[in-house]
Amino acid sequence: MIDWLARLDPRVLIVGLALLGVLLAVPFLLAALRRFSRFRLVGGTLYLLWAGVLMLVLATAGLVA
Numbered sequence: 001m002i003d004w005l006a007r008l009d010p011r012v013l014i015v016g017l018a019l020l021g022v023l024l025a026v027p028f029l030l031a032a033l034r035r036f037s038r039f040r041l042v043g044g045t046l047y048l049l050w051a052g053v054l055m056l057v058l059a060t061a062g063l064v065a
Contacts, residue, residue, distance in 0.1 A: 018064045
């Protein structure tokens with residue numbers, strides 16, 4: 001297994017690990033957003049939360065690219 005991984009391009013490994021991290025985080029994000037949406041909040045607070053999530057997603061995409 002280590003020999004097979006050593007033959008891969010390092011960029012492929014970095015992108016693969018980043019995608020694995022994102023895929024592991026998505027179910028927790030969805031569960032948190034479902035739980036958060038049950039609360040009655042001011043609309044502005046919810047928009048602020050979505051802006052923060054969007055910024056994190058864009059930062060992750062920038063680091064992967």
